[in-house]
Ligand SMILES: Nc1ncnc2c1ncn2[C@@H]1O[C@H](COP(=O)(O)OP(=O)(O)O)[C@@H](O)[C@H]1O
């Protein structure tokens with residue numbers, strides 16, 4: 001079989017785990033052709049983001065401190081993971097070159113005061129640049145040939161939308177398939193850095209947080225993989241985040257459409273575009289645990305064979321958002337009001353996560369990420385306040401809670417069950433929407449009410465008994 005196997009940061013963050021991953025891949029490669037996709041080790045992308053924040057605040061010493069934290073963590077991992085001395089020495093030397101470049105990059109960014117999306121993408125790509133060398137060397141150490149490749153080196157070509165790029169899929173397919181076929185001919189396992197590509201000018205781009213999942217499906221479709229596996233620290237997709245609901249259950253099968261909804265609403269932090277490349281190619285995906293490789297995990301396909309009957313399959317949550325209530329008497333009955341609001345937000349590059357309009361048309365409420373809130377409010381204020389908008393009311397730190405499941409379609413009484421359970425737990429709900437596909441029902445609560453709301457709904461829909 002041709003497999004693309006993606007390891008999240010949580011799977012490759014200790015020497016023991018990296019060695020287990022390398023040994024597992026060594027065994028699997030005896031009967032399969034495998035492309036490995038790796039994220040950065042846990043916490044590394046967060047540290048790189050903090051470096052960019054420190055540079056913005058002109059705090060160079062903090063940025064350098066974080067860079068040496070990343071350096072030390074990777075050198076330590078290299079020393080603990082790689083047993084063969086010559087391989088370990090080679091890896092440490094390679095890391096030294098990366099760290100010299102990282103420090104030079106920080107110097108340059110500080111000197112020029114330049115923290116643009118393009119330089120940030122270059123900075124963020126260091127996480128995967130380091131992890132692929134570590135994992136690939138661990139595979140070599142286990143006795144199997146392997147080569148590390150960045151997203152750019154494997155041939156992922158994207159547009160120039162830094163921070164949220166999209167692949168130019170035809171060019172990517174040509175380049176990736178050629179690179180991978182050549183590597184397979186040499187009986188070597190390619191270890192590709194997820195999350196990262198390069199535009200047509202060769203500038204490094206990223207897909208946005210969680211983007212390694214997306215890299216895996218892009219590569220999977222390019223090389224006509226038989227299956228794509230996402231390996232993580234959980235058994236698969238669960239009925240809720242197991243960190244919030246202790247008795248959350250594994251979902252054995254879900255459809256692409258359900259998985260897309262789950263990703264959009266935060267389940268397992270999967271990149272929302274991950275399933276897009278699979279919709280036409282129909283490649284099955286498995287979401288599995290790297291720590292218990294015997295478990296099959298969750299199978300995601302176009303049409304699951306053993307459709308679970310429950311109306312609701314998952315309660316997911318996305319925290320740290322801002323809610324903007326946009327009001328104005330002149331919005332009532334004025335055609336084009338919504339178009340102007342959304343055009344303004346689109347121009348500012350804001351992704352709107354939820355929308356609802358009051359039936360009287362005098363207010364439109366939207367939810368955006370906390371990190372986009374400032375930009376959203378200032379662009380609405382500059383372009384529309386005093387014209388079609390009279391007032392903007394902003395609430396920070398809210399969470400979206402979503403119920404997901406195709407069985408909800410046409411099922412009577414879901415909403416009353418939801419809000420009965422929520423009311424019983426004294427949680428205040430500030431906004432409700434249901435997608436027209438009836439695949440999800442979503443509402444907004446305070447961040448601090450997230451756990452109570454998720455547990456109440458998991459209980460009310462008896463998701464611990466899902467079959
Ligand atoms: N519905 C869900 N099913 C499984 N995991 C979930 C769900 N919702 C949230 N999670 C969380 O997602 C985490 C894994 O996501 P992430 O850290 O991005 O993994 P990785 O590093 O492997 O990409 C799990 O530890 C789990 O707590």
Ligand SMILES: N[C@@H](CC(=O)OP(=O)(O)O)C(=O)O
Pocket residue numbers: 007008009010039040045046127194195208209210211212213269
């Ligand atoms: N390293 C990137 C890409 C990624 O997908 O990470 P993970 O698979 O560990 O969520 C990030 O943290 O966003």
